Amino acid sequence: MTDLQTPPPQVWPTLRANDARALIRFLVDAFGFEETVVYGEGDRVDHAQLSWPAGGGIMLGSAHRGPDDQWALQPGTFGAYVVTDDVEALHKRAVGAGAEITRPPQGTDYGSQEFAARDPEGNLWSFGTYRGEPRTR
Template sequence: MSTHTPGTPPAPTVWHCFRCNDARTVIDWLVESLGFIETFSHSEDGQVAHAELLWPEGGGVMCGDRRRDENDPHATPVGSGLAFLVTADADAVYERAKAAGAEIVQELHETDYGDNGFSVRDPEGNVWSVGEYRGQPAPNLS
């Protein structure tokens, strides 16, 4: 049963997830530099155990501070994340990122497959590519 309200972005059904050495710093960077909206954050023992941020045009990310538990099945190397954010206006997001002092690792450019985008690195090394390419249309599965 769908709970989606027409005219609003649907709730994310796929989340990019990553671990941080200092999740609060990365969360604040995502909000300031790229325009994410922090919707939830839960802390335990002074660390961010789980946070959720929505991308205003649909989708979201989850993150938290790296746990020192060797048996953590979700352990990934800090700074190894790579995400692609779709936007209707890459130029505006690029200007926001530049104004916030984000490290631009690939300047705004157009590709031969119709994208206009750029890439930035967050304070822990994750790369965030931002572009207008929405992917190919879904195949007809009927």
């Protein structure tokens, strides 16, 4: 028997932010991520994990952490697709929190209902009902 279920998420997209603490607050307030852990002092975030209620999540930290930074990503260059069951409610929440909507809710030719937004750092987020195709092995 072949298992056609999608396995639990084990890929954690990672980004950097000029103001990581403000971005964390925005992602929690506007999109509904859950703050799982934040390490750092003052304005600096060395590591944060934000969990997505349906599974998986993202990791982020402050940009410009010094010359030995092994993960020096440019803030504002991140993009992600996030699965949600209620696109309309999430869109309303994002608008209410001041998110810049770059594509209003709409259907796709592959059966998903989606919208897209930009966060204050310039990262692009797409939220939709498409869960991907089941694995065949």
